[in-house]
Amino acid sequence: MADVFERVKKVIVDRLDVDESKVTMEASFKDDLEADSLDVVELVMELEDEFDMEISDEEAEKISTVGDAVNYINSIQ
């Protein structure tokens, strides 16, 4: 199984159409990856599909950087 970060990165690159090099653990979806809040909601849903899990609204609201998403997924897998 590919590393969680690599899988998250692939979803982000596909979804937001951004350059791979921009997708770092520190990158903020809104500030660095130019995602609006709806993009983030959609991204979270795609991550749910990719990792076959459900991310509650409360948890989803805390996700603002790529690292937040990776760490959250790692924490429950």
Add this chain to the structure above:
Amino acid sequence: MLEGKSALVTGASRGIGRAIALELAKNGAKVAVNYAGSEQKANEVVEEIKKNGGEAFAIQANVSSDADVKDMVKQVIDTFGSLDILVNNAGITRDNLLMRMKEEEFDEVIQTNLKGVFLTTKAVTRQMMRQKSGRIINIASIVGVSGNAGQANYVAAKAGVIGLTKTTAKELATRNVLVNAVAPGFITTDMTDKLPEEAKESMLSMIPLNRLGNPEDIARVVRFLASDDANYMTGQTLHVDGGMVM
């Protein structure tokens, strides 16, 4: 026209909601018939759909309760495997002149007619976004556009529904979830039968087509909005009122 689609119609035991449930079913949709209190009436709608070879079931939920709504939506998706059409129709009236309107009368109507639409819409959003398709049709009212003496609560709620329709349409457009409203004029139902005779007569004088509407007049427009014929419409409010408000 709607074969293979599944629909949830709130407040579908009577009046406009009932006509919508029957119309969608007649066109091939599987229909969840929501009711708050009229279980027997809802079962009659289900029976009528089944008698005509359709698929339907009745489901109780108070749309102003978040827990009820979440349970209902889950049950509909579990039963049908998808949810393609939501019709937010459930509504109540507590008419009174503004000066005499009690706070509870205002709150009750806002809770059911406006918050109910918000809660139900929110509950289906995840499913429809995942499907990358869906139709949400909100039953507003022409008085939400024009105002109406004696219905400050109802008018405020229905105007709110029109605004909610536009915002939801904008938020969900990228996922191909289309959201429109229908604003019925004066339609003969249990709800309008309660209005005083003189109010009815004065309304009739304002209707260019010179007749009251039937629930079926509304249901057919809802069926259109639910169908592929309306693929390029979102955020709109269609006045189905015999020309009352242009």
